[in-house]
Amino acid sequence: MLRFLVRRTLGAVVILLFISAFTFFLFFAIPHDPALLSCGKNCTPDNLRTIHHNLGLDHPVPVQYYHYMVRIFTGHRFSTGNCPAPCFGYSFANSEPVWPTLMDRLPTTLSLALGAMVVFLLFGLGTGMLAAWKRGTTVDKVFSSASLVLSSMQIYFVGPIVLALLVYNNHILDQPKYVPFTDNPLSWFNGLLIPWCVLSILFTANYTRMSRSTMIEQLQEEHVRTARAKGMSSAYVFFRYAWRGSLIPIVTILGIDLGSLLGGAMITEYTFQLAGLGRLAIDSVTKTDLPMLMGVMLFSAALIVLFNILVDAAYAFIDPRVRLS
């Protein structure tokens, strides 16, 4: 296990290094000067030079990259403030320190993504397993076709419709907003209910279909038959034996889906005006805000890498054959 962790952590570092370099150099490959953002109306070449100097853009790109990477570990004192390690610098656009901003946005995105994950796992796996349990019946057919319809629903399409129906026109649900869980758990829940549901629609449908088919596959496994031959009840066999076997493909897909979940969270944050990492990513791209962009990219990459390590660790937990080999 230790070796596994060490190996994966090293791999993660390499990936993050690659992503950081890629993002950094790609940013400068685009012919757009981030200094123009702070140049206001008096955008004379002189003023641009001043801003270049203020932002550290007057060095060659590789040197800037080197500074960026070193400062992550050593920290740096900028004119806008002292930036202790891990120092990701200050936003070009609004001089906010990047790391605290990320930490500030993280709870929103995590609440949104993990909450949606709970919703789609609950509903997706629930309906999928029910369909598998009732295979061939009306229930199965209704769930299967419903999942087909739902899987073609896009967030930016469903979001505004849900808002119009449930919030603006009928006032059934609260206007989506983010309230920290620690402030008021009920408001947190109410505020995120619509975003969770909308974000999870696509995923729910996929997980319904997938869990149904893997459960049916698993129910035909010989060891499942053995369990039945031992006199274990149908429910026990279903939930302990077949379900356990379904976990591996489900967890695998879940690991792959994290990227799209973050992407979906981005669109959802935009649709419902939630200030999360996705929103921050979009903003930093449109504002050509390199430090913020780098921060979001690295941070979300790290999240995905971390999640995949967790997924791999989960394999070991689920499947003892992986654990020992």
Add this chain to the structure above:
Amino acid sequence: MTTMTKPGEFAEDAAPAASDAFLSVRDLYVRFSTEDGIVKAVDGLSFDLERGRTLGIVGESGSGKSVTNLTVLGLHNPATTEVAGEILLDGQELTGASNRTLEKLRGDKVAMIFQDSLTALSPYYTVGRQIAEPYVKHRGVSKREGRERAIEMLEKVGIPQPRMRVDDYPHQFSGGMRQRAMIAMALVCNPDLLIADEPTTALDVTVQAQILDLLKDLQQEFGSAIILITHDLGVVSNVADDLLVMYAGRAVERGSVRELIREPQHPYTWGLLGSMPRLMSDVTEPLTPIPGAPPSLLSPPPGCAFHPRCGFTDLVGGGRCATERPELPDGRGSACHLTGEQKRSVFIETIQPRLG
């Protein structure tokens, strides 16, 4: 389990007299509906088994032997399977019994050993847990007692250091050990009936012998009845008391092991014997496989299902083999239109010399 509601449809002969057998199967029909049509997997099968005895069921794959036994336990898919006939276990009717009733029997009174222990044991749970499960369930004991029982059973089936191995996962066991573990699992509740479906097929010869010996020993200890399903006459001949040869969902020959090995009556049994290597035979003597392939159970051949592969239809004549289905008599006998005399003479003159 679905029971056919129109018994008349299948009633071919008078119901046999109820015997004092522990397991009695009467006129069992099992049909699967598939996309291509109805598969008649078991087609009017009857047999009896007494306590302490071992019945070998022999046949090629697809002959219905496994299906028969899954049906006894009610492990077929009820949505796609029709079952008719009578299965009496210790006087209790199993066809049409509720799932609850069957669940209580499975693993307790009737246990099953499957062919491939690698796939038949769950990779996700420890051997000990899988052995203990039915014991905990049927005996209502605690998990700790279940574990102790599992250790005891592992020891009984000859796993060294059972206390250590009890927490191993199946993939940590060798093939032979896994099969032993499976046997331990089957015997954990001292079943009255043990159904072993090809228990040794996946194992090498020496382990095969050990496992069969183990089964025999355990039978002596527990007094269970055993059904041993195999395609290998050699295996059953060492272990079983009685034999039932199945072809295309029907029993074609029945008798004691001794009778069947010494004087097989059905051309299909002859074929099986001929395709079996013998220790004593000349290595240069080629094995003679049965020509042709097992019939499709979607549309089995009319008359005797074996007739397209049978080399002796001429002796019967009149095309009877292709039109009229031969019946299997009670007790020792075979379902074949050849007369008793013909069977004897053909076996002695042409088959036996080949078997050596």
Add this chain to the structure above:
Amino acid sequence: MRLYVRRTRAALVAVAAGALVLTACSSGGGGGGKTTENKDARAKQSKSAQQLASQITFGDDAASKGPAEPVPGAVSGGTMNVLERDSYTHLDPAQIYVSNEGQLATLIHRGLTTYKLDNKGNYTVVGDLATNSGESSDGGKTWTYHLKDGIKFQDGTPITSKDIRWSVERMFAPFVTNGPAYLQQWLANVTGTDYRKLLPDGPYKGKHLPDTLLATPDAKTVVFHFPKAQSDTPYLFAMPGYTVVDSAKDTQAKYDKAPVASGPYEIKSFDQGKSMTLVKNPNWDPNTDSARHQYVDSFAITFNHQNEDSTKRLMSDSGDNQTSVSFDNTVDTNNTPTVVGTPAIYKRTVAGYQPFVGQIDFNMKKLTDINVRKALALAIPTKSVYQALGASYGAEYAGGFISPALAGYQKADPLGKVANPNGDQVAAKKILTDAGKLNTKITYAYANSTAGQQYSVSIAAALKAAGFDVQRKELPADTYYDLVGKVDNPYDMYAQAWGSDWPSPLTVIPPIFDGRTISDQAPNYSHVNDPHINSEIDRISALTDPKQAQAAWFALNTYIETKVIPAVPTVYYKELQLFGSKIGGAVYNNMSAGIDATKLYLKP
């Protein structure tokens, strides 16, 4: 000022959807702010247009005396929700230039002067921290301000002339790159950013501006000595960029995050990109302020509300939305018909001018033949721009480069673009034919926004009909201004929009038509460098009589438009804003280019 979209910096076209704009303010007298029940937008417009010719007066001591005239029916208390699209990037007065920050500044920062909008809809430049709008002497070169009594920062320390001096001097420091530069340039008597040489480190290394430029003889007196006459000085000090900074608490670059308030509200909390809470500043004395009120207990501002979102929320008028308003968001074009067509919603709107005037520039470096430019100007159908911007609620046909919102506006249409917004392709073709320039190749660059794509098609078609060989060149909206802003750009014509910084053409004509300012990213995108224009700019800038100057600017506008033709005006930008049913005191303020935040109250 260049039309400037905060978020992308690009976006001439985004403005169509009501983008935030780089503005201190604009305008003159548009009394159209008052909500009317009038369902006909054209009627609403023409009414305001009639009022526009009014002058903006420079207020005396009496006009500058607090408290402000009460808003009829106003009551105190409550929390008002404010739905904003963009978060505030800068809070340091010296860095404030864009419109949303300007709006915020009216609540938290005070300068020497400010605009007072009275209940009749008249605008006056009044003394804010100062006792009046400014006393000039020495032919308009010297401007003296006396500070009021009782003016304090949020912590209770009095605001003195030292703070005013400090606020001016720090604008020379290199970290201040975003705010206006007029004052610095006037003091240093230079153009561009050479003014920094006057005080390279600001006041931070002990150096100060000499008394010959800026004198503070006592704690209550500030005297500016400009090398040249600057008759627009009262306007200048009303810019949010020239409001006051607490010299004792100046943290330089960090001040941008946590400024010290002097206005009726102070910042209680600011979560960048998410929310801001404003609460009453207990040390703001209403008796010192003739323009602002402090009716609402607090403003709960949340960001990231696209125009569509804020419009839908406010249309629904449910729950919290009843007590909601947006300082800067406009009604999005898709919902405009519903908003205008539903009386119950329409009565909850205000409308007015944005400071921008749209024009299509001709690259003088490439299109050297005036006949070609004239033919282009005649042929271009401004109707296509008008419609792409949402027709009468987003735009009004422009006859010149100077907005009707500016003081002393004179209606004129020298090129006939208002009279014939479809363009005269026949006349254009004749000019081309006569000049032997038929089939002149024109590379037409436009931003790839919805509006840009929309109007570029019909413009190109009209030019083709007029005998041009038109090549459309689509540019990314995000970098549009960077690309056309290059002196050696390869395009022949491209749109821009320019907004005034204060309601005088001084902040319009010189920036976009002074040939001596041509450089990369400078707003003279047509690269016109005409000796007569240049000399007129110098002459008019030096005039001390505002009326005389205004007339001269409009005459120069006509000269540029007809004799040089570096560009053709298209439309004046307008906007429609919506608010919740429990919002009282809603008035559109042309000076802050949005709903007047200082007059709002919550209906009980």
